[in-house]
Amino acid sequence: MLSALVALGSNLGHRPWHLFCARDYLSALGEITACSPIYETPALLPQDALEGWNIPFLNQVIQLRTSLADPEMLLAKFKEIETSMGRTHTARWAPRVIDIDLLSLADIQMQTETLTLPHAAMHQRAFVMQPLVDIAPDFMFPPHHPCAKKTAREVLTQCADSDVKLSQQSQTRIAGIVNITPDSFSDGGEAFTPALACKRIYTLAEEGAERIDIGAQSTRPGAVPISAEQEWARLSPVLHALSGDAHKRALMLSIDTFYPEVAARALEAGVAMINDVSGLKHPEMATLLAGAQCEIVSMHSLTLPADKAHTLPHDTNMQDWLENWVSYQLQRAEEYGIARHRLWLDPGIGFGKTAAQSSMLCEIVSRPRADGLRFYIGHSRKSFLAQHAGLETLPRDEATLVLSERFMRANLGFLRVHDVASHVKLRNQVSGQ
Numbered sequence: 001m002l003s004a005l006v007a008l009g010s011n012l013g014h015r016p017w018h019l020f021c022a023r024d025y026l027s028a029l030g031e032i033t034a035c036s037p038i039y040e041t042p043a044l045l046p047q048d049a050l051e052g053w054n055i056p057f058l059n060q061v062i063q064l065r066t067s068l069a070d071p072e073m074l075l076a077k078f079k080e081i082e083t084s085m086g087r088t089h090t091a092r093w094a095p096r097v098i099d100i101d102l103l104s105l106a107d108i109q110m111q112t113e114t115l116t117l118p119h120a121a122m123h124q125r126a127f128v129m130q131p132l133v134d135i136a137p138d139f140m141f142p143p144h145h146p147c148a149k150k151t152a153r154e155v156l157t158q159c160a161d162s163d164v165k166l167s168q169q170s171q172t173r174i175a176g177i178v179n180i181t182p183d184s185f186s187d188g189g190e191a192f193t194p195a196l197a198c199k200r201i202y203t204l205a206e207e208g209a210e211r212i213d214i215g216a217q218s219t220r221p222g223a224v225p226i227s228a229e230q231e232w233a234r235l236s237p238v239l240h241a242l243s244g245d246a247h248k249r250a251l252m253l254s255i256d257t258f259y260p261e262v263a264a265r266a267l268e269a270g271v272a273m274i275n276d277v278s279g280l281k282h283p284e285m286a287t288l289l290a291g292a293q294c295e296i297v298s299m300h301s302l303t304l305p306a307d308k309a310h311t312l313p314h315d316t317n318m319q320d321w322l323e324n325w326v327s328y329q330l331q332r333a334e335e336y337g338i339a340r341h342r343l344w345l346d347p348g349i350g351f352g353k354t355a356a357q358s359s360m361l362c363e364i365v366s367r368p369r370a371d372g373l374r375f376y377i378g379h380s381r382k383s384f385l386a387q388h389a390g391l392e393t394l395p396r397d398e399a400t401l402v403l404s405e406r407f408m409r410a411n412l413g414f415l416r417v418h419d420v421a422s423h424v425k426l427r428n429q430v431s432g433q
Contacts, residue, residue: 001030002106004064004074005136007119007128009099011043015058016171017210018085018098023062025081026100027341029074030066035372036131038167044125045093055095058167061103061131071105075115078102103128109142123147126159169431170408175211175254176204176420177380180234181218194237201242205251208424211273213416214238215256219277219351223305228259235262239269254297258304260284267292275346275376277304280332290336297344297376298329302352311354318360322347326373344376344413355384362388362403366410378416379403401426 006026010018016038023032038060045053068074078100087097104118111117122128123146132139133152141147147155180197201212216234217226235255242251254273255266263274263285275297280286289296302310312321326345333343347365349358358379365375379385381396391399397419404415404423408430417423 001065001067002069003033004030004066004105005103005132005139006062006064006078007099007101007103007122007131008060008062009057009101009127010097011055011057012095012097014208014210016167016169017173019058019060020171020173021085022081022098022100024341025084026062026064027339029068029077030064032062032341033065034063034135036061036134038169038171039127039131039164040167040169041127041164043093043095044127049093053093053095057127058169059127059131059164061128061135063135069105071102071108071110071115071117072112074105075102101128103132104139107142109144118142118145123155124159126156126164129156129159130164132156170427171411172408172427173210173414174208174420174423174427175213175376175414175416176201176207176209177416177418178204178212178214179218180214180216180238194241197238198241201238201251201253204420207421209420211252211254211414213254213256213275215275216262217257219256219301219305221306221308225305228261231257231259232262232265235266236269239266239271243269254295258282258285260288264288267294273297273344275299277301279348280329280336280338286332286336286338290338294342295344296338296342297346298333299346299376299378300325300348300351306351311352312357314354316357318357319364322361322364344374346376346378346416349377349379350382350384353384355387358382358384359388362406365412366406368410374413376414376416377407377412380415380417380419397422405430 008019008022019038026032038058041057041059043054043057066074068077082098082100085098101119102117103122108117118141123141129152133156137151137153139152141150141155178197178200204212216231253271254275255263255271256275256277257263258276258278260282266274271294273295274289276285276289277299278285279300280298325347329345330340333340347361349361353361362379365377380400385391385396385399388399391402400417401422404417405426407415408427415423
């Protein structure tokens with residue numbers, strides 16, 4: 001395995017999301033062992049640049065351990081990722097969805113028409129050197145380089161003054177909820193027909209949802225379970241109606257289910273994510289997902305549907321419980337060969353937990369973690385909010401937003417919500433936009 005230093009940059013669209021997606025793609029090429037903080041910098045532009053090109057970049061450097069020993073092949077993989085993420089061939093200095101640059105690969109020194117290692121201009125760019133120093137301060141420039149035998153830390157002190165500042169933009173992503181059910185707790189019946197469901201999906205996408213989370217079976221307390229065939233009968237016409245339009249509208253669909261046969265059919269229909277609300281408990285589902293290429297949400301619940309009479313013991317230490325559950329989930333994924341970069345963990349707020357336990361989970365998942373775990377949180381409009389300290393008198397949507405702001409400031413992974421427009425607005429406010 002060789003160690004590569006890779007620079008990421010984006011100045012179009014939801015920039016933190018693009019950096020996240022790039023890291024996700026790169027994880028498939030090896031193991032990301034370090035990530036710098038994200039910095040915001042002015043665009044580097046020539047004097048004759050168009051006025052519309054002056055859009056600030058978000059920049060980050062990561063360390064990637066990879067078995068790809070051919071630098072040209074690694075660079076080709078980077079270009080494939082850029083294309084997959086929607087980068088098009090434009091003028092050199094034009095804004096772009098994503099930039100992926102190979103800074104170094106082990107101790108390889110080379111210069112070809114397409115690639116120079118170490119990167120020829122990295123030492124001149126504070127927006128590269130600052131995040132590099134954060135993760136590899138003792139990186140040594142090789143002989144024959146203009147900065148030969150100097151460390152990254154030493155070179156950074158010689159960079160021209162540059163407006164490099166830590167990004168304040170929240171990296172939290174938003175998943176919009178669409179329930180194709182007559183009996184979900186909050187919006188049952190609102191999208192029960194294919195036409196209503198598609199209308200709702202398009203609306204949420206236009207409002208800024210990065211995922212559309214579709215459920216065809218209610219898991220609320222007291223709900224009556226339906227069969228896999230009934231669940232698919234609700235989903236199929238909606239996915240069929242979206243099939244010709246999903247790519248054009250860049251719809252990223254997630255399906256909530258605990259039926260392996262429904263998940264298999266949804267994957268055949270092209271969905272990007274399966275939300276296994278049974279938490280990888282069933283071998284058939286775990287085996288199916290291990291062999292797929294989709295992202296996976298694994299959710300905790302004691303019962304499906306949720307049952308208020310069945311909760312964790314009242315004296316449960318929720319910090320210890322969460323760590324034990326996380327360890328089990330990671331072990332389960334490893335047993336089935338599910339790569340960690342594909343996995344999102346949903347601790348199941350409101351599922352098998354008292355209101356106090358759900359509130360405590362919201363506090364715990366907001367704390368900084370060093371292990372890079374990715375949480376997928378569904379707190380929107382849930383009944384525990386009426387008993388959450390300080391939120392008791394607020395309408396459910398307002399109470400949801402109060403907690404969402406905390407999650408966004410903690411850069412929590414995904415929030416699964418009903419009111420996407422308000423959450424996009426909140427994220428912009430948190431990010432100072």
